[in-house]
Amino acid sequence: MFRVQNLSYHPAAASQPILKDLSFQLGLNQLGLIVGKSGAGKSTLLEVLAGLARPTQGQISWEGVTLLPTQLRGMAGLVFQFPERHFCGLTLLDEMRFGHPELREKEIENVLKQVGLEGIPLRSSPNHLSGGQQRRLALAVQLIRGPFLLLLDEPTAGLDWSVRRQLIELLARLKSTWTVLVVSHDPEELAQIADVQWTLQAGSLLSVPADVVAHR
Numbered sequence: 001m002f003r004v005q006n007l008s009y010h011p012a013a014a015s016q017p018i019l020k021d022l023s024f025q026l027g028l029n030q031l032g033l034i035v036g037k038s039g040a041g042k043s044t045l046l047e048v049l050a051g052l053a054r055p056t057q058g059q060i061s062w063e064g065v066t067l068l069p070t071q072l073r074g075m076a077g078l079v080f081q082f083p084e085r086h087f088c089g090l091t092l093l094d095e096m097r098f099g100h101p102e103l104r105e106k107e108i109e110n111v112l113k114q115v116g117l118e119g120i121p122l123r124s125s126p127n128h129l130s131g132g133q134q135r136r137l138a139l140a141v142q143l144i145r146g147p148f149l150l151l152l153d154e155p156t157a158g159l160d161w162s163v164r165r166q167l168i169e170l171l172a173r174l175k176s177t178w179t180v181l182v183v184s185h186d187p188e189e190l191a192q193i194a195d196v197q198w199t200l201q202a203g204s205l206l207s208v209p210a211d212v213v214a215h216r
C-alpha cells in the first residue's frame with residue numbers, strides 16, 4: 001500500500017502552498033488517476049512523490065514504512081511529460097543504461113519486450129522511434145530500475161488517437177506488475193483503466209465517488 005498523509009508543499013518562492021494537506025492511498029497493482037486543470041499542482045505532486053522536492057509537511061509511506069526523499073528517489077520511477085525531450089542517449093542501449101552501465105543487454109531486451117519494443121535494434125537512435133515508441137522507451141527506462149511505484153505525468157499528451165489507445169492498453173497491462181499513479185488534465189481515456197480517481201483543484205485533492213469509477 002502506498003500512502004500519502006497530510007502532504008503539503010509550500011516552496012519559499014510561492015505566495016501560497018502549491019499542495020494543501022493531501023491524503024490518499026493506492027493499493028498494490030492499482031492504477032490511480034489524479035485529474036486537474038493546468039496549474040492545479042499535478043507535476044509538483046509527482047516531483048514530491050518521486051523525492052525530487054521535499055514536502056513542507058506530511059508523510060509518504062510504502063507498506064507502512066515512512067520514506068524520505070532520498071529513499072523515494074531510488075524507489076519511485078517518474079516519467080515526465082514529453083519524456084522524449086529529455087532523451088540523452090545516442091542509442092536505445094545508452095538511454096536504457098543511463099546511470100546504470102552495468103545493465104546487461106539481455107535484461108534490457110526483456111524490459112523492451114515488456115513495453116512492446118521487441119525487435120528494434122539496441123543500437124538504433126531513440127530519435128528514430130515513433131512518438132508512441134518513444135513513450136514506451138521512457139517507460140522501459142524506469143521499469144528496468146525496478147521501482148515500487150510508477151509515476152506518469154500526462155503519458156498520452158500529444159499522441160494521436162490510435163497511439164494513445166495502444167499506450168493505454170500497455171498501462172493497463174503494466175498494472176498487473178506495478179503500482180501506477182498517473183496525473184492528467186484529460187481523464188477521458190485514462191479513466192477507463194483507473195481503479196481509483198481523484199481531482200486536484202488548486203492544490204487540494206477531492207475524491208471521485210467510487211460508484212462513478214466503478215460504472216465507467
Ligand SMILES: Nc1ncnc2c1ncn2[C@@H]1O[C@H](COP(=O)(O)OP(=O)(O)OP(=O)(O)O)[C@@H](O)[C@H]1O
Pocket residue numbers: 011013014018036037038039040041042043044045185
Ligand atoms: N518551485 C516553485 N516555486 C513557485 N511556484 C511554483 C513552483 N513549482 C510550481 N509552481 C507553481 O505551482 C503551480 C502548480 O504547478 P504545476 O506545474 O505542478 O501544475 P500542473 O497541474 O502540473 O500544471 P500543467 O498541467 O500546466 O503542467 C503553478 O502555479 C506553478 O507556477
